[in-house]
Amino acid sequence: MALMKVKFDLKKRVKLAQMLWLMYWISVMAGVLVFSMGLFFKIELRKRSELMDNNESHFVPNLLIGVGLLACGLNAFGGKICYDSLDSTKFAKWKTILKPFLICCLFFNVLLVLTAVMCFTMRIPLQFTLAEGLKNGMKYYKDSDTPGRCYMKRTLDLMQMEFRCCGNNNYKDWFEIQWVSNRYLDFSSKEVKDRISSNVDGKYLMDGVPFSCCNPSSPRPCIQQQITNNTAHYSYDHHTEELNIWKRGCRDALVFYYGEMMNTIGILVLLVTALEIAVMIGLQYVSTSLSTLVNPEDPESESEGWILEKTVKETFTDIMAKMKAMGKGNQVDEGAQEGGVATVS
Amino acid sequence: MVVGKMKLTSQKRVKLVQGLGLLSWLATLGGAITFTLGCFLKTELRRRGEVMDNTDIHCVPNTLMIVGLASMGINYFAGRICQDALDAGRFPRWKTFLKPFYGCSIFFTTLMLIAVILSYIMKGSLESSLKIGLKNGIRFYKDTDTPGRCFQKQTIERLQMEFQCCGNNDYKDWFEVQWISNRYLDFSSKEVKDRIKSNVDARYLVDGVPFSCCNPRSPRPCIQYKITNNTAHYNYDHQTEELNIFIGGCREALVNYYMGLMNTIGGVVLSVFLIQSSVLASLRLLQTSMEAVAGQENLEIETEGYLLEKGVKETFMEYLDPVLKLMLLNQVTSPEATGTINADS
Numbered sequence: 001m002a003l004m005k006v007k008f009d010l011k012k013r014v015k016l017a018q019m020l021w022l023m024y025w026i027s028v029m030a031g032v033l034v035f036s037m038g039l040f041f042k043i044e045l046r047k048r049s050e051l052m053d054n055n056e057s058h059f060v061p062n063l064l065i066g067v068g069l070l071a072c073g074l075n076a077f078g079g080k081i082c083y084d085s086l087d088s089t090k091f092a093k094w095k096t097i098l099k100p101f102l103i104c105c106l107f108f109n110v111l112l113v114l115t116a117v118m119c120f121t122m123r124i125p126l127q128f129t130l131a132e133g134l135k136n137g138m139k140y141y142k143d144s145d146t147p148g149r150c151y152m153k154r155t156l157d158l159m160q161m162e163f164r165c166c167g168n169n170n171y172k173d174w175f176e177i178q179w180v181s182n183r184y185l186d187f188s189s190k191e192v193k194d195r196i197s198s199n200v201d202g203k204y205l206m207d208g209v210p211f212s213c214c215n216p217s218s219p220r221p222c223i224q225q226q227i228t229n230n231t232a233h234y235s236y237d238h239h240t241e242e243l244n245i246w247k248r249g250c251r252d253a254l255v256f257y258y259g260e261m262m263n264t265i266g267i268l269v270l271l272v273t274a275l276e277i278a279v280m281i282g283l284q285y286v287s288t289s290l291s292t293l294v295n296p297e298d299p300e301s302e303s304e305g306w307i308l309e310k311t312v313k314e315t316f317t318d319i320m321a322k323m324k325a326m327g328k329g330n331q332v333d334e335g336a337q338e339g340g341v342a343t344v345s
Numbered sequence: 346m347v348v349g350k351m352k353l354t355s356q357k358r359v360k361l362v363q364g365l366g367l368l369s370w371l372a373t374l375g376g377a378i379t380f381t382l383g384c385f386l387k388t389e390l391r392r393r394g395e396v397m398d399n400t401d402i403h404c405v406p407n408t409l410m411i412v413g414l415a416s417m418g419i420n421y422f423a424g425r426i427c428q429d430a431l432d433a434g435r436f437p438r439w440k441t442f443l444k445p446f447y448g449c450s451i452f453f454t455t456l457m458l459i460a461v462i463l464s465y466i467m468k469g470s471l472e473s474s475l476k477i478g479l480k481n482g483i484r485f486y487k488d489t490d491t492p493g494r495c496f497q498k499q500t501i502e503r504l505q506m507e508f509q510c511c512g513n514n515d516y517k518d519w520f521e522v523q524w525i526s527n528r529y530l531d532f533s534s535k536e537v538k539d540r541i542k543s544n545v546d547a548r549y550l551v552d553g554v555p556f557s558c559c560n561p562r563s564p565r566p567c568i569q570y571k572i573t574n575n576t577a578h579y580n581y582d583h584q585t586e587e588l589n590i591f592i593g594g595c596r597e598a599l600v601n602y603y604m605g606l607m608n609t610i611g612g613v614v615l616s617v618f619l620i621q622s623s624v625l626a627s628l629r630l631l632q633t634s635m636e637a638v639a640g641q642e643n644l645e646i647e648t649e650g651y652l653l654e655k656g657v658k659e660t661f662m663e664y665l666d667p668v669l670k671l672m673l674l675n676q677v678t679s680p681e682a683t684g685t686i687n688a689d690s
Contacts, residue, residue, distance in 0.1 A: 144564035157561035161506060184565050186579035211556045211567045216502035219489035220529050222556045234531035 002306035008289040010300045016289070017085050020282040024079035027279055028072050030272045035068025037265050044261065048254070050155050052133040060115075060122050064265065067115050071272070074108060077101070078283055085286050088299055098287045105280045112273040119266035123259045130251050134168045141210070142181040157212040163257065165250035166213035171227075173249070178203040179210060209245060218243040281307060349626075349652030353634045355645040361634075362430055365627045369424035372624045373417050375617035379457070380413025382610045389606065393599065395500050398477035401470045405607065408460040409614065415453040416621060422446065423628050430631050433639060443632060448664055450625050457618045464607040471603060475596045479513040486555070487526040502557040508602065510595035511558035516572075518594070523548040524555065554590060563588040626652060 008016070042061035045052075081098070084090035137156055140149040160166055167173035185192050185204055196202050207228045214222035223244050226232040289305035308315050353361065387406035394400070426443075429435040482501045485494040505511055512518035530537050530549055541547050552573045559567035568589050571577040634650030653660045 150564075153564065154562050161561070180566055181564075184579055189579075211559045211569070212561060214556045216506070216557060217499050219495075219498070219526075221525055224556070234529055234534075 002304075003308040003311060005304055005306045006285065006289075008285075008303050008305050013286070013289055013303070014086060016282065017082055017286060020279065020286060021079055021082045023275070023279050023282065024075050024082055027075040027272075027275055028079070030275055031068050031071030031075055033068075034071060034269060034272055035065055037268060038062070038064025038066075038068055041261065041265060044258070048159070050133075050152065051137050051159065051254070052129045053136065057125065060118055060262075063115055063118065064269075067112060067269075070108065071112075071276070074105060075276075075279070078105070078279060082283065082286065085290060088290075091290060095291070098283075102280065102284060102287070105276070105283070109273055109276050109280065112269060112276060116266045116269040116273065119262045119269060122262055123255065126258055127251070127255050130254050131168065134251055134254075138168060138173060138177055138179070141177075141179045144181065145183065157210060160210070160212040160246070160250060163250060163253040164215075164246050165248045165253040166209060166246040167249055168251055169249040170247060171209055171213055171245055171249075174209045174213070175205060175207050178205060180204060180206075213245040215243050215246055218245075220244070347651045347654060348657065349630070351630060351634075351650050352647060353630070353650050354647045358631070358634060358648075359431065361627060361631055362427055365427045365624065365631060366424060368620065368624050368627065369420045369427060372420040372617070372620045373424070375620050376413050376416030376420060378413075379416060379614055379617055380410055382613060383407070383409030383413055386606060386610060390603070393504070395497075396475060396478040396482050396504060396595075396599070397471075398474045398481075399470075402467050402474065402603075405460060405464045405467060408456065408463065409610070412453055412457045412460055412614075415449075416457070416617070419446075419450045419453060420621065420624060423450075423624050426628060427631065430635055436635060437639070447625070447629070450621075454618060454621050454625065457614060457621070461611040461614050461618075464611055468600070468604060472596065472600050475599055476513065479596055483513060483518055483522050483524070486522070486524045489526065490528070502555060504595060504599075505555070505557040505591070508595060508598040509560070509591050510593050510598040511554060511591040512594050513596055514594040515592060516554055516558055516590055516594075519554045519558070520550060520552050523550060525549060525551070558590040560588050560591055563590075565589070 038061045041064065042058060045058060045061065078101070081091075081094050081101070084094060137152055140146070140152040141156055142153070143149045144153045182204075187193065192204065195204055195206070199205055206225070208225040209227065211222070211224055214224060223233055223236065223241075227245070228238055230237055284307055285305040288309075289303045292303045292305070293299075293301050310318070383406045386409065387403065390397075390403060390406065426439050429439065482497050485491070485497040486501055487498070488494040489498050527549075532538065537549065540549055540551075544550055551570065553570035554572065556567065556569055559569060568578055568581065568586075572590070573583050575582055629652055630650040633652075634648045637648035637650075638646065655663070
């Protein structure tokens with residue numbers, strides 16, 4: 001009892017082949033799309049690689065690029081087979097390759113599903129990477145004269161302005177590190193000496209943030225120094241002031257940004273998987289309908305097509321039996337060889 | 346005196362038709378691109394419309410959009426005429442259509458050229474519009490509680506951050522305007538009272554700029570207050586300090602941006618103009634050579650094609666006559682009507 005058997009006459013076969021050829025071309029485009037999404041994601045990760053600790057994994061974008069290229073190749077090949085299926089002389093040369101090709105397609109679809117799942121779960125390692133990277137970035141903010149770290153200030157300022165965020169978890173992270181370089185501190189002034197002596201590590205800490213934390217939508221000019229001191233500014237209460245600086249932390253902002261990107265890519269990969277499964281089923285129908293012609297000499301005769309020759313359960317037991325037979329065959333061969341060797345010696 | 350005479354064999358005519366078909370498709374695409382570029386330019390001008398005083402500059406994108414649409418129509422018809430050209434039965438129906446078609450086409454093609462020239466002429470108008478708009482923006486910066494002006498602060502801040510500029514002509518414009526609202530000034534403090542008294546109009550002027558003038562590429566934390574006071578900051582000389590805030594004015598930055606945009610668009614539109622002119626010239630050659638074939642028994646004969654039957658001036662007067670007659674006719678009938686009324690009374 002075959003799975004989903006359908007009767008085909010010449011007209012139906014031709015229509016199926018034409019539709020399938022068109023779908024293969026759309027799949028090639030989809031493969032190109034997946035490849036370009038992988039490339040785009042890789043570029044976005046590298047743009048902010050200074051804010052991630054250096055062993056961030058580029059596994060997912062590399063996988064997307066590989067899968068995209070593979071999809072293009074497989075679908076182009078499938079389209080060629082489909083095109084030749086209308087001509088029985090051309091199709092004969094593909095007959096032997098067809099079954100292994102379909103099994104290849106099946107494994108490829110499984111790989112696509114795995115890729116989609118990885119896209120959705122990559123958020124978790126990214127969160128840890130960003131937390132570590134941002135903490136280090138803020139530590140090196142003041143080192144604009146140290147080679148290798150001199151662009152950290154610029155990177156952080158531009159990032160805080162672009163993503164509308166401040167600090168790692170929130171703006172208070174800036175209170176715990178010295179972000180003003182010693183080169184710009186007057187060590188002969190009483191105020192500076194007091195602050196440094198009041199701190200255990202001799203760091204110049206203050207309740208201020210860099211200008212890139214300022215919110216342009218605030219109705220009043222930005223208050224970035226002495227933020228927690230209500231008396232330092234007229235008509236100001238830092239508990240109720242909401243619009244002065246960005247409240248959100250940059251880790252959350254970046255994880256949200258990359259998370260959205262990965263969700264979109266993951267959904268796209270799932271749609272491409274659905275398309276690939278459809279073309280695989282279509283090719284199986286074409287293959288079976290052309291191999292069961294009632295009258296092999298007459299191309300206009302009727303035929304039948306199906307997805308699986310027997311039911312799912314029977315096919316599964318068949319595959320298991322085959323694998324066992326292959327395993328036993330190896331053992332018997334080895335046994336015969338050993339026996340042969342033993343008798344000879 | 347015939348202009349542009351050319352002998353065309355039957356083979357050459359066929360080649361001309363094929364070439365013209367391809368060229369008219371290209372020109373239709375060019376027309377669509379011109380329309381899109383016009384829309385894009387209009388969108389970009391509207392985005393910064395709040396810092397522009399008048400909308401005179403919008404005549405450039407409006408013209409581009411009209412010309413783009415007209416070009417698509419002209420080239421579509423050129424393609425249709427070209428298709429029917431070799432068919433002696435279908436060609437004659439286009440005869441009456443051709444003269445107004447050429448008139449319209451030449452008008453819109455010239456308009457394309459005028460649009461490109463306009464974009465250079467309007468530079469002065471754009472600059473003066475921006476000068477007034479930015480001056481008002483800076484004046485109303487502090488009025489975040491006045492309806493109608495409450496978004497000026499946000500607009501100017503985002504503009505300065507995006508275009509990396511400060512003020513109208515340069516950063517010193519901020520020293521001449523009170524950009525801190527009275528709501529945030531403590532009028533009981535001595536410092537505020539002194540500053541207001543020292544100014545003729547009782548304004549609170551500071552030698553400071555808003556945070557959006559700060560340059561993220563500066564190696565030191567941003568100095569936005571007491572900019573001209575070297576002693577207020579350690580290791581600071583405002584005359585040699587280049588990277589602290591953006592030095593250039595926003596008017597220049599915006600004019601350069603829009604001129605760059607219009608230069609690029611002008612280049613593309615010029616190439617579309619060239620393609621369209623060649624389409625029209627080829628169509629005219631084809632039409633005149635096919636007219637010589639009409640009525641002949643042997644369609645394979647060699648014929649002559651030409652661009653203009655008479656000289657340029659005579660052809661121009663020929664086209665202008667009907668238009669003038671239409672205008673003069675209106676004038677002639679009114680004195681006649683008044684003449685009859687006088688005669689009756």
